[in-house]
Amino acid sequence: MRAPPPVVRLGLRRLLSSLDAAGVVGVFCVLMVLPSGVTRLASSDTIEPAGLQGTVSVLQIRGPSDEQPHPVWVWRPPGPDSAAIPVLYFLHGYPGAAKDPFAGGLARMLNKRLQAGYPPFVFASIDGNGERHPDTEWANSGDGSELVMDRVAEVAIPAVEGTHMRDAAHRAIAGFSMGGYGAMNIAMHYPGAFGQVVSIAGYFVVNDLSEMFGDVPSVMAKNTPSAHPWQARGLQVLLDEDASDPYPLIGGQAAWMGGLLRKYDVPVTVRVARARTTGPTP
Amino acid sequence: MSALRSSFTFLTDNWRQAAADGADAGLAQEP
Numbered sequence: 212m213r214a215p216p217p218v219v220r221l222g223l224r225r226l227l228s229s230l231d232a233a234g235v236v237g238v239f240c241v242l243m244v245l246p247s248g249v250t251r252l253a254s255s256d257t258i259e260p261a262g263l264q265g266t267v268s269v270l271q272i273r274g275p276s277d278e279q280p281h282p283v284w285v286w287r288p289p290g291p292d293s294a295a296i297p298v299l300y301f302l303h304g305y306p307g308a309a310k311d312p313f314a315g316g317l318a319r320m321l322n323k324r325l326q327a328g329y330p331p332f333v334f335a336s337i338d339g340n341g342e343r344h345p346d347t348e349w350a351n352s353g354d355g356s357e358l359v360m361d362r363v364a365e366v367a368i369p370a371v372e373g374t375h376m377r378d379a380a381h382r383a384i385a386g387f388s389m390g391g392y393g394a395m396n397i398a399m400h401y402p403g404a405f406g407q408v409v410s411i412a413g414y415f416v417v418n419d420l421s422e423m424f425g426d427v428p429s430v431m432a433k434n435t436p437s438a439h440p441w442q443a444r445g446l447q448v449l450l451d452e453d454a455s456d457p458y459p460l461i462g463g464q465a466a467w468m469g470g471l472l473r474k475y476d477v478p479v480t481v482r483v484a485r486a487r488t489t490g491p492t493p
Numbered sequence: 494m495s496a497l498r499s500s501f502t503f504l505t506d507n508w509r510q511a512a513a514d515g516a517d518a519g520l521a522q523e524p
Binding site for chain 1: 494495496497498499500501503504505507508509511
């Protein structure tokens with residue numbers, strides 16, 4: 212192999228000497244920028260807010276009267292779980308299923324909130340369908356054969372929270388339509404378990420189409436939130452309703468229940484929205 | 494879904510307030 216001509220050799224020497232100088236300057240800059248004892252993080256160690264997203268899992272639980280497993284769809288923010296991260300339990304309407312809010316894009320919505328800097332919380336959507344009564348009202352049946360309320364309070368909550376059980380201040384319950392009724396009813400039956408209740412298009416009277424309560428007056432009274440509004444003391448309440456809701460069972464319930472709660476100094480916010488799209492039937 | 498979204502704001506505001514109240518109470522107890 213022939214040696215390169217002198218002009219080429221000179222060019223190579225100049226290039227190498229320029230690279231040496233650039234290297235020295237580069238090392239000097241790094242030493243100036245990073246104080247001693249500080250190590251630059253690898254790119255995998257840094258958190259990119261735009262990339263934050265939670266994970267969705269489906270738990271299978273059995274309540275005290277259940278012979279079949281019932282799903283609980285859970286969205287969790289990234290990072291380790293803690294009792295300081297609030298949990299929101301969501302109850303669907305009738306007909307409905309635990310996956311309903313997720314089918315409507317809930318995980319995407321929660322991811323966006325997280326990326327926008329809102330504080331994280333766990334969202335758990337429970338199955339409220341019965342094995343003996345199609346329309347359970349999220350209640351315990353009078354004869355004890357269908358214990359859906361107990362499925363929520365005694366099985367779903369420990370399944371979601373595990374070793375990081377929340378206090379009332381870090382636990383809320385919300386629901387839509389039948390779930391809005393159930394959220395208020397369950398929170399009243401379990402004082403001290405929840406700090407907040409949200410009822411969306413809910414009602415606060417008995418609507419027992421599947422004879423969960425067997426027409427027994429004492430059982431019906433126990434499951435009529437408007438009959439004992441003082442049992443909501445200790446809760447912060449949001450009652451949300453669509454002004455154009457077509458169901459007589461629901462129309463006007465938020466304002467009415469809000470008035471009852473205020474008489475007993477329960478902090479309540481009533482929102483009656485105009486012309487919103489309605490969901491499934493109660 | 495819009496009602497659910499707005500309920501998140503209600504819940505989060507209350508959780509934030511409770512956390513702030515708790516922090517204030519903790520500071521008030523400092524000697």
